[in-house]
Amino acid sequence: MKETVEEQQDFVKDITKMSDDFDRWYTDVVRKAELADWSGVRGMMVVRPYGWAMWEAITRAFDDMIKESGHENWAFPLLIPRSYLMKEAEHVEGFAPEVAWVTRAGGDMEELEEPLAVRPTSETIIGALIKRYIQSHRDLPKLTNQWNSVVRWEMRSRLFLRSREFWWQEGHTFHASGQEAMEEAQLILGYYRSIAEDWLAVPVLSGKKTPAETFPGAVYTLTVEGLMRDGLALQMGTSHYFGQNFARAYDISFSNKANERELCYSTSWGISTRLVGAIVMAHGDDSGLLVPPKVAPVQVVVVPIFRDDASRIKVEGFIDGWGRELKAAGIRHRVDWRDERPGDKYAHWELKGVPLRLNVGARDVDAGQVELVDRLSRERRAVPVAGIAARLQAELAAFQTKLFERAQKYQRDNTFELSTLDEVIAHFRERSGFVWAPWCDDAECEARIKTETGGVTIRTIDSDEKASGKCLVCGKPAEHRVALAKAY
Amino acid sequence: MKETVEEQQDFVKDITKMSDDFDRWYTDVVRKAELADWSGVRGMMVVRPYGWAMWEAITRAFDDMIKESGHENWAFPLLIPRSYLMKEAEHVEGFAPEVAWVTRAGGDMEELEEPLAVRPTSETIIGALIKRYIQSHRDLPKLTNQWNSVVRWEMRSRLFLRSREFWWQEGHTFHASGQEAMEEAQLILGYYRSIAEDWLAVPVLSGKKTPAETFPGAVYTLTVEGLMRDGLALQMGTSHYFGQNFARAYDISFSNKANERELCYSTSWGISTRLVGAIVMAHGDDSGLLVPPKVAPVQVVVVPIFRDDASRIKVEGFIDGWGRELKAAGIRHRVDWRDERPGDKYAHWELKGVPLRLNVGARDVDAGQVELVDRLSRERRAVPVAGIAARLQAELAAFQTKLFERAQKYQRDNTFELSTLDEVIAHFRERSGFVWAPWCDDAECEARIKTETGGVTIRTIDSDEKASGKCLVCGKPAEHRVALAKAY
Numbered sequence: 001m002k003e004t005v006e007e008q009q010d011f012v013k014d015i016t017k018m019s020d021d022f023d024r025w026y027t028d029v030v031r032k033a034e035l036a037d038w039s040g041v042r043g044m045m046v047v048r049p050y051g052w053a054m055w056e057a058i059t060r061a062f063d064d065m066i067k068e069s070g071h072e073n074w075a076f077p078l079l080i081p082r083s084y085l086m087k088e089a090e091h092v093e094g095f096a097p098e099v100a101w102v103t104r105a106g107g108d109m110e111e112l113e114e115p116l117a118v119r120p121t122s123e124t125i126i127g128a129l130i131k132r133y134i135q136s137h138r139d140l141p142k143l144t145n146q147w148n149s150v151v152r153w154e155m156r157s158r159l160f161l162r163s164r165e166f167w168w169q170e171g172h173t174f175h176a177s178g179q180e181a182m183e184e185a186q187l188i189l190g191y192y193r194s195i196a197e198d199w200l201a202v203p204v205l206s207g208k209k210t211p212a213e214t215f216p217g218a219v220y221t222l223t224v225e226g227l228m229r230d231g232l233a234l235q236m237g238t239s240h241y242f243g244q245n246f247a248r249a250y251d252i253s254f255s256n257k258a259n260e261r262e263l264c265y266s267t268s269w270g271i272s273t274r275l276v277g278a279i280v281m282a283h284g285d286d287s288g289l290l291v292p293p294k295v296a297p298v299q300v301v302v303v304p305i306f307r308d309d310a311s312r313i314k315v316e317g318f319i320d321g322w323g324r325e326l327k328a329a330g331i332r333h334r335v336d337w338r339d340e341r342p343g344d345k346y347a348h349w350e351l352k353g354v355p356l357r358l359n360v361g362a363r364d365v366d367a368g369q370v371e372l373v374d375r376l377s378r379e380r381r382a383v384p385v386a387g388i389a390a391r392l393q394a395e396l397a398a399f400q401t402k403l404f405e406r407a408q409k410y411q412r413d414n415t416f417e418l419s420t421l422d423e424v425i426a427h428f429r430e431r432s433g434f435v436w437a438p439w440c441d442d443a444e445c446e447a448r449i450k451t452e453t454g455g456v457t458i459r460t461i462d463s464d465e466k467a468s469g470k471c472l473v474c475g476k477p478a479e480h481r482v483a484l485a486k487a488y
Numbered sequence: 489m490k491e492t493v494e495e496q497q498d499f500v501k502d503i504t505k506m507s508d509d510f511d512r513w514y515t516d517v518v519r520k521a522e523l524a525d526w527s528g529v530r531g532m533m534v535v536r537p538y539g540w541a542m543w544e545a546i547t548r549a550f551d552d553m554i555k556e557s558g559h560e561n562w563a564f565p566l567l568i569p570r571s572y573l574m575k576e577a578e579h580v581e582g583f584a585p586e587v588a589w590v591t592r593a594g595g596d597m598e599e600l601e602e603p604l605a606v607r608p609t610s611e612t613i614i615g616a617l618i619k620r621y622i623q624s625h626r627d628l629p630k631l632t633n634q635w636n637s638v639v640r641w642e643m644r645s646r647l648f649l650r651s652r653e654f655w656w657q658e659g660h661t662f663h664a665s666g667q668e669a670m671e672e673a674q675l676i677l678g679y680y681r682s683i684a685e686d687w688l689a690v691p692v693l694s695g696k697k698t699p700a701e702t703f704p705g706a707v708y709t710l711t712v713e714g715l716m717r718d719g720l721a722l723q724m725g726t727s728h729y730f731g732q733n734f735a736r737a738y739d740i741s742f743s744n745k746a747n748e749r750e751l752c753y754s755t756s757w758g759i760s761t762r763l764v765g766a767i768v769m770a771h772g773d774d775s776g777l778l779v780p781p782k783v784a785p786v787q788v789v790v791v792p793i794f795r796d797d798a799s800r801i802k803v804e805g806f807i808d809g810w811g812r813e814l815k816a817a818g819i820r821h822r823v824d825w826r827d828e829r830p831g832d833k834y835a836h837w838e839l840k841g842v843p844l845r846l847n848v849g850a851r852d853v854d855a856g857q858v859e860l861v862d863r864l865s866r867e868r869r870a871v872p873v874a875g876i877a878a879r880l881q882a883e884l885a886a887f888q889t890k891l892f893e894r895a896q897k898y899q900r901d902n903t904f905e906l907s908t909l910d911e912v913i914a915h916f917r918e919r920s921g922f923v924w925a926p927w928c929d930d931a932e933c934e935a936r937i938k939t940e941t942g943g944v945t946i947r948t949i950d951s952d953e954k955a956s957g958k959c960l961v962c963g964k965p966a967e968h969r970v971a972l973a974k975a976y
Contacts (some may be wrong), residue, residue, distance in 0.1 A: 032724065039565045039617060041604070046617055049560035049632075072537035073544065075761075075893050077527045078606070078637055078727060079588070097595035097838055100567070102606060105641040107585035115597070118566070118606065130526060138827075146536075148637070153593040165566050273563075279719070352860055 015351070017286050022230040023158075029280055030159045033289050035353045036327050043157045043164035050120065051160075053297035054276050055167065059147060062169065062271065063296075065191045071143040071171065074323030076125050079116035083225065084124045088249035093119045094216025096206045097142075098152040100164075117467050118151040123217065123268055124339070126172045134174060135263065136255045141184070142174040160277030161234075161488050168272035174264040176254060178243060182266035185241040188269045189222045192237035198273060201227040201292040201404040202282045203411045204236060205434065205483050207460035208221070212446055215268075221245040225459045225483070227411045228281035231432025233459050233485035236278055239269035282407055289353025290375050292403055293396040300326065300392055301331040301349045302370075305342050305361035318365040329389035331396070333432065350375060355399045356392060358383075376402055421473050422451060424484060428453050434485050438478030440471030448473050498870045503839070505774050511646075518647045521777050521840045524764075531645045531652035535761065538840065539648075541785035542764050543655060545894040547635060549687050550657065550759065553679045559631040559659065564613050566636070567604035572612045576737040582704025583608045585697040586640040597646040600636075605681065606639040611705065611756055614660045615738030620735045622662060622752065624743045624882040629672070630662040636681055648765030649976050656760035662740060666731060669753035673729040676757045680725035688763060689780040689892040690770045690800050691899050692724060693971050696950035700934055703756075713947045713971070715899045716769035719920025721947050721973035726768055727757035735836075742775075752828050770895055777841025778863050780891055781884040788814065788821040788880055789837045790858075793849035808875050816875040817877035819884070838863060843887045844880060846871075864890055909940060912972060916941050922948070922973050925967030928959030936961050937972065 015028040030036055035051030038044075047055070063073075068128045079102055102116040113409050119125065130142060149167045155165055171188060175181040196204045197345040204224040214221045217241040225233045247253065256262045282291040283333055293299050302319055306312040336345050342359070349357055359371040359380075372383045376399060383391060385488055414433030418424050424435055439445060439458065450457055451473070462481040469478045503516040518524055523539030526532075535543070551561075567590055580635065590604040618630060639654045645651050659676060663669040677694055684692045692712040702709045706728040713721045735741065735751040738749060744750045771778040781787050790807055794800040807823055814821045824833050830847070836961050837845055847859040847868075860871045864887060871879060902921030906912050912923055927946065937960075938945055950969040957966045 037620070041565045041567060041613070042568055044565040044567065046565065047563035048621075049562055052561050052563055073540050074537055075535035075540055075637070075655060077529050078639065079529060079532065081529055100590045100593040100604075102588045103591045104603070105588040109589055109603070113590070116588075125527070125529075132525070133536075149563070153565065165835065167563060270541055315767070380841040 015286070015288065018229065018284065019286075023040070025284075025286075026277075026280060027159060029284055029288050029351070030277070033280075033424070035158050035280070035403075038157075038159070040146065040275050041155060045159055045163045047167070050297055051273075051276050052192065052292065054279060054295050055273050055296075057295035058195060058199065058271070058275055059169070059201035062191065062195055063147075066143075066171065066188075066195070069143075069187065071145050073461040074144045074146050076122050076146060077128065077150075078119055080119050080122075080125045082115045082117060084128050085117050087124065087127075088217045088246060091123060091217035091246075091249075095152075098154065100151045100153055101329075101356075119148075119237075119398055120150055121268075121270075122146070122150075122154045122170055122312055123172065123246055124250075127246050129250060130172070130174060131250065131252040134252060134254050136175045139173060139259055140176040140254055140264065141180065143171075144173065145169055145171040145186075158277075158279075158488075161274050166272050166274065167265055168270045171267070171269045173267045174247070174252060176256065176262075176264070180264045182241050184333075185222055185239045185267045185269065188239040188267070189224065189237075192224045192239065192271060195271060195275070196224050196226055196236050196278075197404065199294050200279055200282070201294075201407055202236070202278055203404065203408045203488055205390055205460050207462060207483075208464075209238075210443075210446055210458050210482070211459065212443055213458065215240045217242060217245050217249075217462075218268075219245065225485070225487075226282055227414060227434060228276055228278070228488070229410070229483075230281070230283065231414055231486070233434065234274070234278055234281065235459075235487065235488040236275060237271040239271070240267060242266045242268070283403060284353070288351030289348070290403060291353040293353065293355045293400045296353070296355055297332065298334050298349075298354045299353070299396055300356045300358060301354045302333060302335040302358045302360060303342055303345045303428075304335065304337065305359060311362040314362055314365050315360055316463060318385075319360055322388050325389040326392065329393060331389065346373075356395055374399055376406070419469065419472060421449065424449065424456065424472060427454050428456050428486065432486055434459070434483045436481055436483055437465050437471035439482045440476045441479040442471070442473055442474065442476075445471055452486075455483050456486055459485050459487060489806065491906045492841075496928050503774070503776065506717065506772065507774075513774075514765075514768060515647060517772055517776050517839070521768075524647050526645075526647070528747060529652075531968065533647055533651045533653070534958075535655070535764075537885075538785055539761075540765050542779065542783050543761050545685060545785075546687065546759070546763055546784035547657070550637075550679065550683055553682070554631075554633055554659065554676075557631075557675065559633050559661075562634050563636075564610050564634060566607055568607050568613045570603045570605060572616050573605050574736060575612065575615075577706045578733075579611060579705035579737075586642065588639045588641055607636075608638055608640045609756075609758075610634070610658055611637075611660065611734055612738070615734050615740060615754075618660070619738065619740045622740060622742050623933070625664045625745055628662060628664040628742055628752065629668065631659075631672075633657055633659040634662065638887055646765075646976075648768075649762050654760050654762065656758045659755070659757045661755045662735070662743060663754065664744065664750075664752070666753045669731075669755050670729050673710055673727045673755045673757065676727040676755070677712065677725075679757060680712045680727065680757075683759065683763070684712050684714055684766075684782050685892065687780065687782045688724075688767055689769070689782075689862060689895055690724065690766055690898045691889060691892065693948050695950060695971075696952075697726075698931075698934055698946045698970070700931055701946065703728045705730060705733050705737075706756075707733065710947055713973070713975075714766055715895075715902060715922060715973075716766070716768055716976070717772065717898070718723060718769070719902055719974070721760070721922065721975040722729060722766050722769065723776070723947075723975065728755060730756070731755045733749065740839070751825075756921040771891060772841070776834070777840030778891060778922050779843065781843045781888045783827040784841070784843055785820065786822050786840070786842045787819055787845045787884055788846060789842045790821060790823040790848060791830055791833045791837070791845045792823065792825065793847060795850075797849040803848055806873075807848060809874050811876040817881060819877060819880055834861075844883055862887055864894070882925065905908045907957065907960060909937065912937065912944065912960060916944050920974055922947070922971045924969055924971055925960040926955050926957035926966055927970045928962055929967040930959070930962065930964075933959055933961035941972075944972050944974055947973050947975060 016024040209221040244263040467481040504512040697709040732751040955969040
């Protein structure tokens with residue numbers, strides 16, 4: 001996590017203000033906080049260590065969750081024959097426009113008999129392969145997952161949110177009953193909610209997507225949706241129930257307890273490196289990032305302050321003393337000995353969103369204390385070094401909670417209840433956020449919302465229960481309460 | 489890790505005997521122990537959970553090592569423009585014959601302006617990107633690593649050892665001096681030795697490759713080489729020193745302390761899923777796998793034995809009691825409640841190479857003991873359940889040591905010292921293993937060894953010190969002592 005000279009100088013320069021231009025602010029923060037850059041290969045990004053470490057923290061958390069409930073990691077091929085991809089009609093239609101094709105290989109770049117897709121998602125190859133491993137109901141459920149990257153030939157691009165390659169996990173599960181598969185999709189949705197709320201400190205709405213927003217080939221799609229600081233919603237994870245659609249297309253069947261062949265019921269679900277973008281957009285401010293402690297690559301940064309070699313040695317010995325305690329307590333910390341002025345270091349670590357900073361000068365050594373500054377309040381507090389590891393752990397836990405509560409308040413303050421399309425149009429002309437409204441379930445009404453508001457969509461359906469009131473568009477009795485928002 | 493009916497039946501069938509046909513034995517074990525299969529996409533494999541879990545154990549161990557010494561994980565693009573790949577002449581020559589090319593993308597499968605290589609290795613894309621992050625000597629070293637899969641259009645194929653896609657880590661580091669880069673290459677070689685010996689229980693020879701066997705574009709290549717149970721050597725990891733070759737091709741320079749521009753010195757290094765194949769071939773026997781406890785997905789399997797519901801309940805309660813202790817102690821264990829006969833379960837877990845098995849019947853419950861069987865000696869011993877977690881941890885550690893010692897003895901018994909090409913030819917006509925011999929450093933002599941023995945190669949050079957004796961081929965004074973072997 002070293003910085004180049006060029007970037008070190010950048011740190012003291014202002015980044016674009018969030019209120020001036022949210023998009024430029026976002027790109028500035030992602031690049032200057034060293035999360036990621038465009039790679040030079042069009043639409044493809046390079047994720048730098050500080051960004052990748054956040055993704056690693058997410059992967060560990062989620063991998064633990066799914067393993068605890070019996071899921072297993074596999075590795076399925078990167079390249080998928082065209083014929084596999086073409087079997088599920090809706091799925092093809094959804095993904096074919098975004099596929100990158102391997103058509104040649106070897107020394108003479110010889111043309112392949114059949115083009116191979118660089119996987120945009122793996123339903124088709126897993127569908128084709130998994131049936132070998134499923135004969136009887138005793139072989140079910142098959143709970144597979146894999147961590148990899150996928151390629152989708154996107155035309156628009158935005159670091160972490162939309163790029164031609166992104167990193168994710170994709171779970172694919174196969175069950176003996178629809179009920180069990182639906183419960184699986186719901187279980188995973190709960191995990192995604194936990195990743196968003198408990199780990200990333202981003203409160204989410206969760207529920208079903210409308211048919212128009214459902215994954216190609218799925219019976220229904222469940223989603224968790226967070227609210228970013230520009231008032232736009234971000235889909236942070238989706239979990240799909242396929243019924244027997246994929247099993248039918250790929251002939252994945254089992255002999256049930258009555259010894260009859262039956263098609264499996266399946267699900268798939270994924271979260272991606274887009275979540276790193278969510279951290280930036282849900283918590284950042286004009287000074288840069290704020291990283292939730294649970295996923296922070298650096299939870300505590302120590303900035304030593306000294307005038308001469310003597311005071312440097314004094315400060316260094318002091319830090320070494322309790323630095324070991326922090327390491328033993330598993331606190332991810334770093335001492336910034338770079339040859340920079342303290343003020344520049346403060347700005348640097350604020351930009352990187354490190355939750356806690358400890359300023360340590362020679363006078364602190366004498367007093368047996370450090371100066372603690374947290375990235376949220378920025379207040380300076382003197383803290384004794386006795387018992388510092390436990391103290392910092394408590395501070396980190398409190399920081400995580402405060403960050404979540406702040407995001408909850410933001411979400412609450414930006415969630416509205418409206419009843420008519422006119423109100424909704426007027427609302428989104430002035431502001432953004434989530435708007436709850438009653439809807440009749442009609443796709444035409446849904447389409448009208450999108451056109452007449454210039455892009456507002458139904459992010460999720462509140463629950464399966466019938467709503468009261470009248471459809472915001474047509475005025476007929478409503479079926480469901482839905483959350484509307486502009487979204488990434 | 490459930491099994492299909494078909495496979496459950498297979499478990500009681502014999503696998504090919506190792507002594508009858510090593511290659512068929514290998515494939516049988518890999519497939520029937522559920523490590524991996526061919527995928528149906530030619531030359532590409534699917535790694536199943538039991539195989540992937542071994543790779544995950546290796547990744548965790550190695551990732552900890554490199555992070556401890558300041559390396560950082562990045563994610564670089566999967567697809568590499570053709571022009572990037574063409575910059576380092578030797579490198580191109582080495583890899584171009586094996587590249588798979590993306591030439592079309594999007595809805596109409598439109599032809600791309602420039603073909604993109606699916607990465608066969610990432611020197612070229614990292615070379616092109618890393619220079620942005622390197623300005624001054626203060627930005628060095630840059631110690632990058634990534635975990636991913638690569639594609640190489642191989643014509644021969646063998647599960648885990650040679651396939652068109654494999655999974656690996658690739659480290660790429662950049663330094664301000666050649667000395668430091670050479671130390672880096674050596675540091676990593678030490679880690680690879682530790683992974684092979686301390687984790688996989690496979691003793692290795694380590695040292696430099698000859699120029700003929702050096703990585704395309706490298707100044708030199710370091711290697712660790714293990715001996716498989718058919719007497720063939722397996723390259724288990726390589727670490728390359730590039731000098732300034734790649735820095736020159738990709739213009740990666742820094743301003744040194746004298747404020748002059750200077751080209752960086754770089755290294756790259758990798759270990760791959762081939763190591764799972766090494767576990768099979770270095771330790772397996774006619775009954776299947778033997779997995780070193782440190783990387784075993786299941787370290788201890790418990791087989792309950794009961795005749796009726798009453799004894800089942802009794803046994804289950806007993807196992808639950810100390811099962812929790814095992815979990816708390818971090819022992820990866822599983823209780824096999826499948827509806828199979830105990831004898832079939834024994835064969836099943838022997839095939840899967842689980843180090844320790846506990847047989848638990850109603851009489852054991854009364855005696856407060858279990859029957860412990862280890863996969864190496866297969867002796868049955870009664871063991872009290874009091875303090876069982878600590879006992880099993882000690883047993884697992886002892887198993888790891890014994891497996892390594894057995895492999896060491898095998899390596900010792902199959903390592904020879906010869907002086908002439910005739911002796912070497914005669915030796916490899918009858919048997920295999922490592923043969924140490926003196927060599928003059930001449931590439932022609934090296935080539936003659938290969939042709940006249942039908943494929944024996946120099947696996948590694950003993951050390952940089954000058955050897956005594958005469959070249960085994962030409963009889964001129966020897967420069968180095970080298971290890972010869974047939975290899976995968």
